[in-house]
Amino acid sequence: MQKLVKLGLLAAASMLAAVPVQADSLKEAIAADMPSLMDIYRDLHANPELSGEEVRTAAKLAAEARRLGFTVTEKVGGTGVVAVMENGEGPTVMLRADMDGLPLEEKTGLSYASRAKAKTRQGNDTFVMHACGHDTHMTGWVAAARQLAARKDEWSGTLVMILQPAEETGEGALAMLEDGLYTRFPKPDYAL
Numbered sequence: 001m002q003k004l005v006k007l008g009l010l011a012a013a014s015m016l017a018a019v020p021v022q023a024d025s026l027k028e029a030i031a032a033d034m035p036s037l038m039d040i041y042r043d044l045h046a047n048p049e050l051s052g053e054e055v056r057t058a059a060k061l062a063a064e065a066r067r068l069g070f071t072v073t074e075k076v077g078g079t080g081v082v083a084v085m086e087n088g089e090g091p092t093v094m095l096r097a098d099m100d101g102l103p104l105e106e107k108t109g110l111s112y113a114s115r116a117k118a119k120t121r122q123g124n125d126t127f128v129m130h131a132c133g134h135d136t137h138m139t140g141w142v143a144a145a146r147q148l149a150a151r152k153d154e155w156s157g158t159l160v161m162i163l164q165p166a167e168e169t170g171e172g173a174l175a176m177l178e179d180g181l182y183t184r185f186p187k188p189d190y191a192l
């Protein structure tokens with residue numbers, strides 16, 4: 001995961017950068033943050049929510065983005081979150097992660113395995129599991145948000161970080177667009 005986080009962050013930074021990012025210090029900073037990021041990862045993994053019902057997940061990450069100094073709007077296209085950081089002249093870069101889990105029972109035996117249950121739209125009881133990696137995507141999103149917020153002197157432009165609901169059902173992206181993702185917020189030149 002560390003590699004993925006770093007890759008995404010370097011890609012974002014290279015689009016926003018006025019000054020080249022120092023990869024070594026970035027690597028060290030993310031390594032130092034890893035215990036905290038793993039806490040977030042395990043919490044997200046243990047508490048998955050079904051498509052369109054990502055209320056706890058959205059609130060947790062919206063609060064994190066607010067603490068970092070982003071201007072945060074919640075409930076975009078349902079439970080979607082848009083976090084904007086304006087930092088001078090330059091391109092607008094969007095970083096996206098998805099939030100929903102799947103109606104599956106986790107059988108990994110991990111200490112932080114999900115035991116979460118929910119009702120399907122058909123009214124059936126189901127277990128819920130992050131079986132598609134959205135917990136990893138969101139943790140990478142937090143890692144990138146933290147580093148980009150901490151390194152504002154190393155880039156310039158506008159950063160738009162979004163959390164998309166209901167990826168698994170194919171509904172969330174359209175719902176965010178229809179709720180003004182590209183009209184109420186800066187429209188990205190690049191989206192990752």
Ligand SMILES: [Zn+2]
Pocket residue numbers: 098132133134167168
């Ligand atoms: Zn997925």
